[in-house]
Amino acid sequence: MDEILDLVDDNDIVIGQIKRSESNGASNIRVINIFINLPDGRFIIPLRSSNRRIFPSCYDFSVGGYVESGDSYEKTAYKELEEELRISDIQLEEI
Secondary structure, eight states, X not given: OOOEEEEEOTTXXXXXXXXXXXXXXXXXXXXXXXXXXXXXXXXXXXXXXXXXXXXXXXXXXXXXXXXXXXOOHHHHHHHHHHHHHOOOSOOOOOO
């Protein structure tokens, strides 16, 4: 099933929707990126799965994902952490 994403203006106000499959190159869609910094200063660097279309089996710079239409940034962040790293017992901090 093709996810529906919100198109937003420069103030993050929804101005329309687009299918994820049609979003290549779109710069006005909502996404999240999460950087996990450990207390000792190290970072967790996710490894992309082997079935990814772009850069399969390569290290990524963050946990990330598209915010589906109607979802919040926070909901998407926790969903992506669970999907990508199986982490569900963490409190996120905005930086």
